[in-house]
Amino acid sequence: MKYADEFRDREKAQVLIREIDKLAASIRVGRTRPIQIMEVCGGHTHSIFRYGLEGMLPESIELVHGPGCPVCVLPMGRVDDCISIAEREGVIFTTFGDAMRVPGSKKSLLQAKATGADVRMVYSPMDALTIARKNPDREVVFFGLGFETTMPSTALTVLQAEAEGIRNFSVFCNHITIVPTIKAILDSPDLHLDGFLGPGHVSMVIGTAPYEFIAEFYKRPMVVAGFEPLDVLQSIWMVLQQISQGRAEIENQYARIVPTAGNAAALAAVTRVYELREFFEWRGLGSIDHSGVRLREAYAAYDAERKFAIPNLKIADPKSCQCGEVLKGIIKPWQCKVFGTACTPEVPLGALMVSTEGACSAYYQYGGIKRQKTMVPA
């Protein structure tokens, strides 16, 4: 398959692994703890487990699976709000597939569908708009979810609805933004991270400039990375190069997709439709300032939060849940008190067990091979 197989080449991988081994060994001298690199994005976590990358890396490198799975970090209260909208008379609630399983405090959208709510899976917000066009007597709500990657398509759909004068379509906006979250992680006092793999698809929209503070103020290297396994390995190698040379810069490994300045048209749509919220609640990380967006006043007619009375209750994460510590790389998933016992993919307690991109769920399903031999962070 073109544009995929060339980035999965086993022999090129071996060459890179040898280089990574050498670099890691040189960096390792004098260190008492492993080199911790965080992949921010859930798509990277997925690739790492899908291709078994962790087991190919030297033991001195530890990958910390970051907060970039929008499905995982959705707080229970917001899922409850979705269900309250979906269960209203006359509503068709549309959502991306993997958000269907996320548990709220009482049930998931999948369970709400089973008990009679009209919940439909769509592949794009434009599909939701099509449903609205075909069902003028129903209220069609799209569950807007995701980082900057999916933000522009929701914005363009709102603009399209406005242009066509479609009034029975609205968005329940839960879009979040990655940069304040990376900053919150960097500000954490017990942080051990040595470098980052930057989110590829988010950067395709926002460009690389928004990350400059990571290098400048926190002195950590970041490499914006693609999602094929060779992309991930090359990016790890680039981070190690920076560490070994004492550099901290924002580099772009995914230049075939990510322009340095981002995508101007997408950014314009985003700016036109959304404004920053004062704060947004993250499952596992708590409230983070300016980390979410809402629809601007001008698009209030398309805002499900304004259109419908929603409970908007804050539901605290379960006390036993240690997702926050896993997210920051302080403990590994299986070191959490409830991993695999009270918290499993069937009955997830914490954010990271929810989707296959969540670190805990990935370890639960694909893990085990490297687990026994991985070092406990100092």
Place this chain on the structure above:
Amino acid sequence: MNMQSPPPKRELGQCFVATVTLAHGGGGKAMKDLIDDVFISAFAPGAPQALEDQARFDLGALASHGDRLAFTTDSFVVNPLFFPGGDIGKLAVCGTINDLAVGGAKPLYLSCAVVIEEGMEVETLRTIARSMAQTAHAAGVSIVTGDTKVVERGACDKIFITTTGIGVIPRGCELGIERIAPGDGILVNGLLGDHGAAILCARGDMALETAIESDCAALHGLIADLLHAAPNTRCIRDATRGGLATVLNEMAEASNCSIEIDEAAIPQRPEVRGFCEILGLDPLYLANEGKIVMAVPPDEIEAALAALRAHPLGRDAALIGHAGAGEAGRVTMQTVFGGRRIVDMLVGEQLPRIC
């Protein structure tokens, strides 16, 4: 109803209305006409006869095929009813034939019970029944008994079909999942994931256009050839719902072996790979309706592969891995990239990923 025992012939009833109503499930003339018109004329053409409440078999004739009966049942619900490569009728016949065949049995007789939602078009029903009849005929299997129920709109989704099958296992054929031993080769008979991808595309939710067709097929002929060439084959499973990954986990668990497969050796259509890439699905979990997974002792692997590849339904057969003496019940995969990962059972249904 029974379409087995000898004449006298009788006149077949005909159904002159276009749609099925609750009247067709009432047990009266309307029901008899529907059954005659749709099912009897398809399943027992040219030999209409008085119907009994059961099919009757001559034990001696059954015993000539082997020394044990195989008996299985399966219900079929699929949306849409017609999809590239098949329809619910073909699926209902092939699925039960395959469930018999993977136990080594020669499939002989099927039942067909249908639950129909009122409002269904009679012509659609005829098409489904004809498809069942053609598939059964081509497979050398008779549909000998059945039942028809009609339910109110909304009580079922258009039509549900249950087929039950009887077959006979030849003397000496001892397939069993617990017989898998370290060193055995794990084989598949061809390209994986076609049915699951075809159905997802046919639903139209994903707005993807592909040429992928379901692999829906009756595999007893292929399996007979395999067992002739590799008589010590340990076990055969059909990789339907849950796909290859689920079957491998069942095999590893039941036999207390480990299983390691090589991702690069798994036969897959480029279209199915592309489909999975776009939607973020794992092809290992996609359903198949014409694919089997086999464990074969080392000295018969070559013969098994040759026999499979000589059959039209096994042209792309491949050795994809081996059973081992590692952690019991564990399935691992050498990835195309050179890494290794665990292949576990799926927790729920596979859902397309957001980004």
